[in-house]
Amino acid sequence: MWLLVPFVILPIVEIALFIQVGGAIGILPTITLVLLSAVLGATVMRRQGAMAMLDVQRAMNEFRDPTAPMAHGALIMIAGVLMMVPGLFTSAIGVLLLIPGVRTLVMGWMGRRVRVVGGARGNRARTSDSDFAGDFPSGFGRGRGPSGEGVIDGEYSVQDDPPAPVREGLTDGRPGGRPGNSGWTRH
Numbered sequence: 001m002w003l004l005v006p007f008v009i010l011p012i013v014e015i016a017l018f019i020q021v022g023g024a025i026g027i028l029p030t031i032t033l034v035l036l037s038a039v040l041g042a043t044v045m046r047r048q049g050a051m052a053m054l055d056v057q058r059a060m061n062e063f064r065d066p067t068a069p070m071a072h073g074a075l076i077m078i079a080g081v082l083m084m085v086p087g088l089f090t091s092a093i094g095v096l097l098l099i100p101g102v103r104t105l106v107m108g109w110m111g112r113r114v115r116v117v118g119g120a121r122g123n124r125a126r127t128s129d130s131d132f133a134g135d136f137p138s139g140f141g142r143g144r145g146p147s148g149e150g151v152i153d154g155e156y157s158v159q160d161d162p163p164a165p166v167r168e169g170l171t172d173g174r175p176g177g178r179p180g181n182s183g184w185t186r187h
Contacts, residue, residue, distance in 0.1 A: 014087035021088055030088075037091040041083025044098065048076045068107070075103045 022030040052073025059066040075097050082094030096102050 045080030
């Protein structure tokens with residue numbers, strides 16, 4: 001039912017605003033205002049969208065949480081789209097979303113309504129490098145499984161080195177020690 005609101009109510013609001021604003025400032029200035037809004041929206045999407053992507057990359061390079069820059073970038077893109085839609089009400093909402101304080105309020109409002117479902121089993125947040133020390137009790141190659149219950153063990157064996165000519169790439173290891181076709185190239 002709530003999906004019908006934008007498709008039924010929004011056009012009525014836009015038409016009413018066109019009539020009111022057109023009656024107050026005239027038809028040509030109203031059309032010019034809508035066209036300028038569309039051009040500004042396209043410019044915002046191109047410039048601010050690229051800046052938002054740079055903010056996300058910078059956050060990831062600095063090992064910070066990229067969700068805030070991603071949310072700001074998404075809201076900036078939504079603002080650009082709303083400004084490109086022909087209408088005064090949608091353009092006004094788009095202009096409001098360009099204000100960083102308004103975006104922060106919208107993100108807070110949306111954050112209260114988002115619910116995280118699921119997640120990794122047995123994982124815990126790590127706050128420092130010292131937290132990793134407990135997962136490797138006796139050396140390299142041992143750690144805790146995903147459920148935190150066991151240790152993964154491995155075995156290894158030491159093999160003798162191949163003869164010196166094979167190690168140095170002089171032969172392919174065939175008897176007689178002569179150079180030959182290794183199988184990697186055609187002769």
